[in-house]
Amino acid sequence: MEEGNKSARPAGGRPYHGTRRAVVLGGIGGGGRYEPPRKRTKGGGNFAARLDRLAFGEHTQDATAPHHFGAKPAHGAAGVTHSHSGGASRYSGGGRGFGTSRPSQGRSFGGGGQSSFRGGFSGGARPSFGRGFGSGGRGARNNRNPGEDIDVTRFVNRSVATTVEEKPYLPTHQFADLAIDARLKHNIMQKGYQIPTAIQDQCIPHILKGHDMIGIANTGEGKTAAFLVPLINKMLHHPAEKVLVVVPTRELALQIDEEFMGFSRGVGIYSVLLVGGVSINTQIERLRRKVRVVVGTPGRLKDLIERRELDLSEFHNLVLDEADRMLDMGFIHDIKYLIARLPKERHTLLFSATFSREVEDLARPLLLNPLRVSVKKQDTAKNVEQDIIRVRDKTEKFDKLCMLLKQPNFGKVLLFGRTKHGVEKLSRVLTQEGFRAASIHGNKSQPQRQRALKDFKEDRVQILVATDVAARGLDIPNVTHVINYEVPSSFDDYVHRIGRTGRAGKRGSALTFVEGN
Numbered sequence: 001m002e003e004g005n006k007s008a009r010p011a012g013g014r015p016y017h018g019t020r021r022a023v024v025l026g027g028i029g030g031g032g033r034y035e036p037p038r039k040r041t042k043g044g045g046n047f048a049a050r051l052d053r054l055a056f057g058e059h060t061q062d063a064t065a066p067h068h069f070g071a072k073p074a075h076g077a078a079g080v081t082h083s084h085s086g087g088a089s090r091y092s093g094g095g096r097g098f099g100t101s102r103p104s105q106g107r108s109f110g111g112g113g114q115s116s117f118r119g120g121f122s123g124g125a126r127p128s129f130g131r132g133f134g135s136g137g138r139g140a141r142n143n144r145n146p147g148e149d150i151d152v153t154r155f156v157n158r159s160v161a162t163t164v165e166e167k168p169y170l171p172t173h174q175f176a177d178l179a180i181d182a183r184l185k186h187n188i189m190q191k192g193y194q195i196p197t198a199i200q201d202q203c204i205p206h207i208l209k210g211h212d213m214i215g216i217a218n219t220g221e222g223k224t225a226a227f228l229v230p231l232i233n234k235m236l237h238h239p240a241e242k243v244l245v246v247v248p249t250r251e252l253a254l255q256i257d258e259e260f261m262g263f264s265r266g267v268g269i270y271s272v273l274l275v276g277g278v279s280i281n282t283q284i285e286r287l288r289r290k291v292r293v294v295v296g297t298p299g300r301l302k303d304l305i306e307r308r309e310l311d312l313s314e315f316h317n318l319v320l321d322e323a324d325r326m327l328d329m330g331f332i333h334d335i336k337y338l339i340a341r342l343p344k345e346r347h348t349l350l351f352s353a354t355f356s357r358e359v360e361d362l363a364r365p366l367l368l369n370p371l372r373v374s375v376k377k378q379d380t381a382k383n384v385e386q387d388i389i390r391v392r393d394k395t396e397k398f399d400k401l402c403m404l405l406k407q408p409n410f411g412k413v414l415l416f417g418r419t420k421h422g423v424e425k426l427s428r429v430l431t432q433e434g435f436r437a438a439s440i441h442g443n444k445s446q447p448q449r450q451r452a453l454k455d456f457k458e459d460r461v462q463i464l465v466a467t468d469v470a471a472r473g474l475d476i477p478n479v480t481h482v483i484n485y486e487v488p489s490s491f492d493d494y495v496h497r498i499g500r501t502g503r504a505g506k507r508g509s510a511l512t513f514v515e516g517n
Contacts, residue, residue, distance in 0.1 A: 150491055171201035178204065180233040183267050188229065191262050197222035198375040204230050207349065212367040215351040216374040219496070220475065220503045223351045224259045227319050232260070234317070234347075235269050235292055243317040245295040246338060248326040249469055250275040250446050251453060256321070257295045269293065274300045274310075277446030284309045298326065298334035305341060312341040320366075323352040324359050328492075332362070339366060353496070384482075384502035386510045397513050398429075401485065404511070405435055405463065411480045412456075414500050415465045418486035426485065427465040437463040468493055476500055484512040 173196060175188050196204065199217040207213055207230035217223055227245075235241045247253045257273045264271075272286045274296030280303065287294075287309055294301075294315070304310040318339075320326070326335060348367050352359050355374070363370065391397040404410055417423040420441040427439035438452035438461045456464040457476060464476075468488070479501040488494040494512075501508025 150487065150494075169198045169201075171196045171198070173201050173205065178229075179208065180229065181236045181267075184229065184233055184236065184263065187263050187265050187267075190265075193225065197226075199223055199373065200226045200229070202373045202375065203227070206371050206373075207231070208233065210347060212347065212370040213349045214355070214363055214367065214370050214372040215349070216355050216372070217351070217353065218375075219353055219499050221375060223321065224256050225263075227321075227349050227351065228256070228260055228263055231317055231319070232263055232267070232269065236267060241317060242292045242315045243294070243319065244312065244315040244338075244342070245293070245319040245321060246298060246301065246326070246335065247295070247321045248297065248329050248331065249322075250277060250297060250449065251440075251469070252322060253295050253297055254450060255475055260293060260295070264293075271295060274304060275446060276300050277444075277449070280304070298331045298338065302334050302337055305338075312338065313343060316343050316345070317347045318342055318349070320348075320350045320362075323350050323362060324354045324356060327356075327358050327362065335362070354492075383506070384498055384508045384510050386498065386512075388512045388514050390514050390516075393515065397485070397515065401483070401513075402430075402433060402435075404483070405430075409480065411462070412459065412478055413463045413481045413483060414456075414476065414479050414497075415463055415483045415485055416488070416497050417465060417467060418489070420467055422486070423465050423467050427463075430463060430465070435463055436461045437465060439465045440469065441467040442469060468497070477503070478506070479503070479508065481508070482510045484510070487512060487514065 175193050175196060176185065178185070199215055199221045203213055203215050203226040207227065213227075215223060215226060231243050235243065245253075245256055247256060253273055253275050257271055260271050270289070270291045271293035272283065272289075272291045272295070274283050274287075274294060276297060276299055280300070283300075283304070284307070287304070294310070301310065305312065320335070326332075348370075350359075350363050350367060350370075389400060391400060401415075405413060415426070415437075417426055420443045423439050423441045424443070427437045430437040438455055440449050440452045444452070452461070452464065453476075455461045465485075482498045482501045484494070484497060488497055498508075498510035501510060
């Protein structure tokens with residue numbers, strides 16, 4: 001479900017009675033044993049102020065405050081930010097702050113290579129996070145994160161509440177007024193969609209007319225419905241039409257397929273999900289049935305073409321979603337491989353959060369006289385409060401993380417690490433500490449990744465520890481905080497990470513740990 005229309009969904013959601021997704025993914029569900037949620041109490045005031053009261057007691061006047069962060073605010077924050085907290089940040093401290101009142105216990109964790117983790121925990125004491133956590137042990141010096149060169153002042157954006165509210169978008173169409181099939185219109189209403197978002201309002205009428213389209217919009221703006229609604233309508237009127245949707249990640253592919261099943265309920269049009277991490281034989285069996293929509297990732301699509309199980313010459317409609325992310329992930333050659341096997345005459349739609357030179361170079365030979373619709377907003381949302389937490393070392397960093405996660409307002413936290421090994425290790429140790437945590441990264445199978453995501457969405461876990469695989473395109477409702485436990489590799493990655501909170505007009509918070517003085 002896309003954030004742009006989520007407010008209109010009826011309470012409780014719609015139960016899923018079909019079998020198509022289970023056939024492809026091999027059975028996905030929740031489960032596992034979790035501790036009951038901790039009792040939460042309402043707290044007042046700004047979240048940073050509450051952290052101050054917790055860290056410093058009732059006397060919150062810091063001897064080092066106020067600080068100044070210089071003249072470079074975060075992107076899109078001009079006019080609405082205050083530059084606070086200089087080199088130390090409001091969360092840092094030379095001898096006070098989170099975790100400093102509780103000494104580290106046990107032996108250093110992570111400093112002794114892989115064997116230190118496999119050895120387990122002894123004595124019941126919580127081990128401290130010493131040198132090398134998340135870096136894979138020896139050789140960490142050669143695994144330096146390029147993101148360490150980013151000016152950390154760009155991770156600070158103190159939004160100031162203003163009396164002038166942003167005017168809501170006034171659409172020129174309503175879903176009920178669109179010239180689409182009555183069955184499709186009924187399904188749209190059943191999903192709770194009433195008022196189109198900006199990208200839907202400006203794209204759907206043109207796609208219905210058959211125009212090629214370039215859509216530029218932030219994640220969470222409703223891009224999925226913007227292309228699914230007109231393409232399903234096209235297939236209803238033209239029984240021979242087929243649609244190929246290419247996306248960069250398995251999670252986004254599943255999200256789109258779920259949206260498609262909601263829009264196409266009862267109309268006799270079926271889809272197949274073609275992604276890695278699950279049985280290719282099951283997908284081949286599904287492909288041989290009557291399916292007209294293929295949603296997949298480039299690698300698995302290419303594999304099935306080479307096995308002669310997928311013939312793209314039958315697909316006269318192509319959607320490239322999150323095109324910028326696919327280029328970032330190095331899929332350019334796979335995309336060209338797929339395009340070369342599509343019909344020359346086709347209907348092509350390209351959606352992206354940015355329109356860089358690389359995306360433009362991809363789009364130019366791909367689309368015919370495309371219309372370009374951009375509803376792009378500022379890079380970092382003004383309703384996401386951003387700050388850094390300075391720590392001396394990894395031991396202090398983990399102590400402060402635990403202190404943060406125990407606060408009642410940290411209700412649903414997306415925690416980002418840099419490496420698959422580090423993310424898995426952090427998730428396990430947080431579980432040892434009593435937190436309800438799960439992880440999602442490239443070493444997990446697709447059913448494992450989807451189960452973790454499902455449990456996080458449905459609040460069975462409080463914390464989802466992730467690599468950047470979860471940073472783009474995913475619709476995760478009601479994330480209260482994004483915490484960058486490891487500095488992202490680029491500011492663009494940072495923007496997409498923190499875009500998981502503060503969605504659909506809600507306020508969110510983003511914190512980034514910075515090690516060293």
